[in-house]
Amino acid sequence: MDFDVIIIGSGPVGLSFARALSDSDLAICVLEQNNELSLSKPKYDGREVALTHLSKKIMSELEIWDRIDPDSISYIKEAKVLNGMSPYSLHFNHEETSENALGHLIPNHEIKTAVYESITDVKNITLLTETKVESFSINDGGVSIELNNGEILTSNLLIAADGRLSNARRAMGIPSEVKDFGKTVIVCKMDHEEAHNNTAYECFHYGRTLAVLPMVGQCSSIVITISSDKAKEIIDMPDKQFNLDIQTRFRDKLGEMKLTGDKYSYPLFASHADYFHSERFALIGDAAVGMHPVTAHGFNLGLRGAYNLSKIIKLSLTSNQNYYSVETLSEYNRKHQLVTRPLYYGTNLIVDLYNSDRVTAKMLRRLALRFGNNFWPVKKLIMNQLTETN
Numbered sequence: 001m002d003f004d005v006i007i008i009g010s011g012p013v014g015l016s017f018a019r020a021l022s023d024s025d026l027a028i029c030v031l032e033q034n035n036e037l038s039l040s041k042p043k044y045d046g047r048e049v050a051l052t053h054l055s056k057k058i059m060s061e062l063e064i065w066d067r068i069d070p071d072s073i074s075y076i077k078e079a080k081v082l083n084g085m086s087p088y089s090l091h092f093n094h095e096e097t098s099e100n101a102l103g104h105l106i107p108n109h110e111i112k113t114a115v116y117e118s119i120t121d122v123k124n125i126t127l128l129t130e131t132k133v134e135s136f137s138i139n140d141g142g143v144s145i146e147l148n149n150g151e152i153l154t155s156n157l158l159i160a161a162d163g164r165l166s167n168a169r170r171a172m173g174i175p176s177e178v179k180d181f182g183k184t185v186i187v188c189k190m191d192h193e194e195a196h197n198n199t200a201y202e203c204f205h206y207g208r209t210l211a212v213l214p215m216v217g218q219c220s221s222i223v224i225t226i227s228s229d230k231a232k233e234i235i236d237m238p239d240k241q242f243n244l245d246i247q248t249r250f251r252d253k254l255g256e257m258k259l260t261g262d263k264y265s266y267p268l269f270a271s272h273a274d275y276f277h278s279e280r281f282a283l284i285g286d287a288a289v290g291m292h293p294v295t296a297h298g299f300n301l302g303l304r305g306a307y308n309l310s311k312i313i314k315l316s317l318t319s320n321q322n323y324y325s326v327e328t329l330s331e332y333n334r335k336h337q338l339v340t341r342p343l344y345y346g347t348n349l350i351v352d353l354y355n356s357d358r359v360t361a362k363m364l365r366r367l368a369l370r371f372g373n374n375f376w377p378v379k380k381l382i383m384n385q386l387t388e389t390n
């Protein structure tokens with residue numbers, strides 16, 4: 001079978017990219033190793049994804065946003081960053097912006113369902129599930145892909161959206177920085193006695209972090225990052241003990257807390273490819289940049305890059321240029337690297353600073369919070385980065 005564009009990976013970024021190209025004349029194929037049910041009815045995975053205003057705008061334009069159940073969208077009105085057990089916090093309020101919220105918190109499976117629905121019945125998108133890429137080759141004549149069932153597909157352009165450990169990236173010889181934090185993220189949902197008032201908290205305790213993110217109702221998403229050798233202890237902790245532990249670490253701010261459902265865990269590492277393109281090939285989503293979740297930028301960045309790449313490709317089609325040439329794709333690389341690099345290194349710096357027990361780091365942490373609160377240009381810069389309002 002022959003296509004114009006083949007995308008490896010039907011994660012939320014791969015499918016959003018396919019959707020963004022669906023108004024072109026290109027024949028698009030998405031390859032996914034998992035089965036169709038995992039896409040049409042994805043299971044709850046404990047991830048509550050914070051989406052920026054820019055992501056909402058892109059998803060609205062791609063007719064994805066309106067497919068999300070409005071009752072599942074929680075509005076983050078305020079955010080507080082706490083250092084250790086100090087009562088002092090760096091505080092952001094949506095009233096300091098022109099928006100009615102700093103961002104939106106949505107269960108990952110709701111986002112995935114909406115993105116999947118947006119590409120079904122689109123006539124120039126073919127989705128092949130339970131299909132794994134075995135190998136591929138790229139030369140002047142085009143892209144040739146061998147599937148696990150022995151079938152060969154061809155295309156003009158190959159897009160890798162196969163996640164942060166991207167095999168396609170590796171096969172293309174694109175170097176990538178991979179930072180293993182040696183930590184695990186544990187996520188779960190908890191009900192609580194007091195209202196959260198739509199405030200998100202990020203508490204940097206020593207050696208571990210605790211984020212409490214406001215969900216719809218009297219309920220929050222709990223995100224713990226902890227050294228991997230201690231993760232099992234938390235996962236296996238009996239509910240009663242876990243409830244009390246989180247309640248105490250959160251200084252009883254929400255009164256009594258109660259775990260509802262399972263705990264989910266994810267290994268914590270970040271990655272950034274040195275470049276995102278070559279002839280007839282581009283990286284998008286986590287395959288390009290895998291972010292530490294503390295600044296909640298992974299999907300937001302992936303979506304932004306995929307959307308911008310689709311725009312560049314569509315522009316090349318109307319100006320009679322090759323949409324798969326190095327020149328066209330390097331435009332995407334240049335623009336996206338300008339966005340991703342500061343965020344990637346900035347996030348990793350914050351993570352290192354707030355996880356270090358060195359005296360200088362502790363001092364810097366305190367200073368950083370005060371500086372952030374009292375120096376308006378810095379606060380505005382952080383707020384714009386977090387919310388992507390402009």
Ligand SMILES: Cc1cc2nc3c(=O)[nH]c(=O)nc-3n(C[C@H](O)[C@H](O)[C@H](O)COP(=O)(O)OP(=O)(O)OC[C@H]3O[C@@H](n4cnc5c(N)ncnc54)[C@H](O)[C@@H]3O)c2cc1C
Nearest residue numbers: 009011012013033049050133163285286296297298299300
């Ligand atoms: C705990 C946690 C919290 C997070 N919170 C946020 C947040 O608040 N905000 C935010 O913006 N982001 C957040 N993220 C990040 C976000 O979830 C990811 O950035 C996003 O899922 C990446 O999507 P993707 O499509 O690039 O990759 P993935 O979702 O990893 O999808 C890759 C797909 O490729 C398929 N695949 C791989 N190899 C092959 C192959 N050889 N053949 C066929 N198919 C293949 C896989 O099966 C998979 O379906 C969070 C992540 C975690 C772990």
